[in-house]
Amino acid sequence: MRGKIRKTEAPFQTYFPHLSTEDSGEQSSHHSAAVVASNDDLLIEILIRLRVKPILRCKSVSKHWRWLLSNRCFTQRYDKFLKSPGLFVGEYMYEAFSFRNGYRSPVRNYNFCSDPRGIKIIQSCNGLLFCSSDGLYRGTRKYYVFNPTTKQFAIIPLVPGGLAVRQTIRFMGLAFHPTDCVHYKVVCVRALEPDGGLFQIQIYSSETRKWKISIESFSVDHKPTFKNGVYWNGAIHWAPSYRNLHMYFKLDVEQLQPLPLPEEMKSSPMLIMYFGESRGHLHLILNNHHEKHSMLDLNLNVYEMLSDHSGWFVKYHVELYKLPRAFPEIVGPLDYDLEVIDVVRGQEEGEDTFMVLITPSEMIKYNIRNSRYKVIGPLDKSDFEGYSGYHRYIEALGYF
Structure with a gap:
């Protein structure tokens, strides 16, 4: 220019x-x-x-x-300068990654449109939050897209077909990126059989403001759960499973594609400690949940997916041996009570990449490059269910 x-x-x-x-x-x-x-x-x-x-x-x-x-x-x-100031924790807390930058929670509460049932966060996607009313049944929930930086929100129209159809919803996920998916989309997976493996995909686009059926039907073995949907590289990815679901849905061609498994996951069942995206990279952390208490539990590989979806490679090898001495509460009778809830890539070349860990009582920022750590804040882990209860906050310019 x-x-x-x-x-x-x-x-x-x-x-x-x-x-x-x-x-x-x-x-x-x-x-x-x-x-x-x-x-x-x-x-x-x-x-x-x-x-x-x-x-x-x-x-x-x-x-x-x-x-x-x-x-x-x-x-x-x-987009290259986007910052990740912190995490939304459950429905009531916000924890900043850095104290020096003066980051505070961008919102006082998440009930931005006064839903009488309250609002919970389902997914964070490149600065937008995908939320739903806190209803007990899927068929009665309302869904929202919310930008906590600009305080804008949009109400997603109900999936067509009435209450009977909405009760069959098994997954709702957001696709948004300021460069490759400017008009956000919501992907819905619903079951066509009560207890079978036949499913359908519908897509809502903020550009057309309409729902459409994308894939009339597809089958999956072993009754998949469609958990932990992550948008990356133009597609919604589901956390891979040893026995059944390992696929992603590519939005531009509206096709399901097989998601390769890491070699380590092909040979034995593995516990997924973390599955998420950071600054254009998809990460996966595994742990062998059949092993008894050993130091190997603190020896983690952070896998990264190749951009062409052809396979995984070990991007970071992380040794957490210092933590039991500093945080003795993580030492349990059979394993370590420690979870990975986020992996945040360095913003620019040379900037440190870090992991966010939680113990039974604290949240920790762990620098992958130099193994230094610091406590971000106190936390009662029993209030939250795995890393699905933690959602990264990124400042975003997006309007809708």
Whole structure:
């Protein structure tokens, strides 16, 4: 994009008043600010380093700034700077990854539209939260998409077919990315047989605002659970299972594809400690749940999926041997009471990648590169069910 010189200086002065002055002795500084304000390339280099909330305020400076900050070229570049400030924990807590950056919970509570049954988070997807009313039965739940940064939300229309159809829903998941899936989609998997293995996929698009049947029917052996759906690389992925479900649904062609298993998982049943995405990478952590209490339980491999879905490789080897001495409460009679709830890739080259772990009473940030750790905050783990009760918060520009 080429810079274009404009005569007007008002927008830049409006948002950065300290850069303009009536003092004639500072005309040079005044002129420099005007040059930056009138050059789109320079302006982008400055604005792209701001956090989301200042950018949202910048959009009100002028029509040109709104166009510039809404342009896909800007949002694609800004995606590389996305930050992961922390985690939503259950329905009531927020824990920041860093204390130095001054991150606070972006919302006071998640009942943003006053649903009488309350709202719970189902999934976090690149800055948007997929939520549902806290109803006991699937057929009566309402579903929402919520951006905690902009405070915008949308109500997802009910799946067509009435209560009888909605009671057959086995999975609801969100697909969104500011570059490859700008118009978010909701993927619904419903059972066509009460106790059988025949299923159907329907898709809701925020662009058309309509549901459509994507796959009329498909069969899966051993009654799959469709747990832990993760959007990555243009597809919804389900946590692989040793015995049955290991597949992903590719959205552009609307096809189910087989998801390869790590070699370690092909030979024996493995416990999935973590399955999730971070900055364009899909990660999987396994543990052999048949082994008795041994130090091997603290020797973990973090697998990463190849971008063409052809297989997994070990990206990180993590040794957690220091933790039992620092946190003796994790030592149990048969194994270690320790869970992995997030893997966060470094934002830029050279920035450290870390894991978020939970003990029975605390949440820990563990640096994969140097094995250093620190306590993020106190936590009663008994209140939450596995890593499905923890949802990463990413500041997002997305509007809908």
